[in-house]
Structures are given as structure tokens and as C-alpha cells.
Amino acid sequence: MPELPEVETVRKGLARFATGFTISSAQGLHPRVLKLASLAALDAVEGARIKEVNRRGKFLWFVLDRDLALVAHLGMSGQFLFPRKDRPEPGHVRARFGLKKGLKRQELVFSDQRTFGWLSVEELSDGVPTSAAHIAVDPFDFAFDREAVIAKMSSRKAAIKSVILNQEIMSGVGNIYADESLWRAKIHPEIPANELSAKKIGVLLDAATQVMAEAVEVGGTSFDAMYINVNGESGFFETSLAAYGQEGEPCPRCGRQIRRIAFGNRSSHFCPKCQVR
DNA sequence: GGAAATGTTTACCG
């Protein structure tokens, strides 16, 4: 469950339940769990204390009391889970961490069905891990420069949907929130970005920020004390989706049927009446 | 059996 709101939900859960714990053990259990660029194997973080858990866009990392950070990307299906005896064992466990704080001990696992996610051990520079250095700040970062992003987007000739998905211009938006933002801003996904007014792109940015903020809020409530519910199937925000996955359903604004068109390897969902090309 | 699924990186082309 991996766009900004989902990653933020995971980050919050990790920050709440893992901060202050020392990593007593760390082991990779799958040959591809460790990113190739990782400076070391996972056991390099053993003995480190977790100071905080940070995020930029869809990248997240544990800040440790040493010069290395434990970085994670959830890919398409990555999850961090605190297993509990009264819950089913997590499947597809790719890495396992033992955490301790005083007498408290708990386990944290990284699970990933499709193995597009990864972990790595990296240095931070200006507080950001190497693998996320090229990722632009997301709209919730204090350094987010709305006008600069609008200017950058306005110069692109590619379809606006590709542009808002480009993590090097603005990070955090994935296929779901791209479709939702475009629907809210009443913009057809295939319009070249440079044909939109700066004002219209501003509307789109605000829509993206707002829809992700709303999703983060709902994500927070689906949380359960010792278990991070990052299961996409539970769909905490699914009931609020206006466009994504709504092919054939009435547009909540005008009633026209939502359409689905091919977009690269994926799909775009939009209202043919509200979002005119 | 085919298609599609929340993402990123790399290769390739103009």
C-alpha cells in the first residue's frame, strides 16, 4: 500500500512503536530484499537505537544513533508489521528485526509479496538518504516550493498525469492519487502540461495535497495498537475514491460514467464530462 | 489463460 498517504501511515506507526528501541537483530531473508546500492548488510544496524522515522515522498528511513540509516521503499506491496500472537503470521517476510527497549522486546518484519520493495543501509546527507537524493520534496515538506513546482510542471510537454507522477518534480503522488487529483481539479489526464495555465496547475497541486491529506487522516484511524495495518485490501480510503477504480460508476459530481483508459502499463480513470480534453 | 495491480529504474529513441 504505497503512495504518500500509505507510506505516511506506515511511518507514523513505526515512529510510534519503534522509536527509542534498539535494533538487537536484523536479518534479510530474501536475496532481493537488500538494495544493490546498500553500503552493508542489514546486520550493520544491529545495536543501533532508532531515533526517529522520516519520509520523503514514498521513501522512508529510520534515523539511528550512528552514521548510517536504515532506508526502505515499499514498492508495490511492501509492509512493515509488528507480528502478534493473536494475528495470522505475516506472509512473504523478507526481513526480520528484533527490537528492545529496557525489558520490552518486540519483533518487526518487512513483508513484500511482489518484492519490488527493498531495504538498504545508507548514509544521510542533509538528512536525506543517498537513494532518495534525486527525489523532489513532497507537498507536506516545509521546503516544498509551490511556485517552483508549478513553473517546472508548466515547462513539460508530457501529459499532465505523467508530470504529476514524476517524483523528481514533486514526490508522493502515485496512480491512485494522480487520478483523484485530476478528477478534483477537472483536468483530463492526457492534456500536455504546458497547455495548462499556471493557475490550473496550482489547482491541481492543491487538489493533490488535499486528497493526500484526507487519506492520511483516515489512514491514521485504521491503526491498531501493536499492529500496523498496511493491508491494501482493507482499503481505508477506498470508499472515498471518486475516480480511481470506479470505471462504469457514476461520477460523484455529474453522474456521467467514469471511464478507464490505458496509461502505459496501467490505467487512468476520469470523468469524460468533467475532465474534457 | 490473459490481464491487471499502489512503483522505480534502466534502456532506448528522437
Place this chain on the structure above:
DNA sequence: CCGGTAAACATTTC
């Protein structure tokens, strides 16, 4: 070199 597009990665589900 830049912008843009397509493919590759792997697994599961419908």
C-alpha cells in the same frame, strides 16, 4: 544532454 516512452522486475488475484 534532454525529454519522453517502453520495458523489466515478481507475484498474486480476478
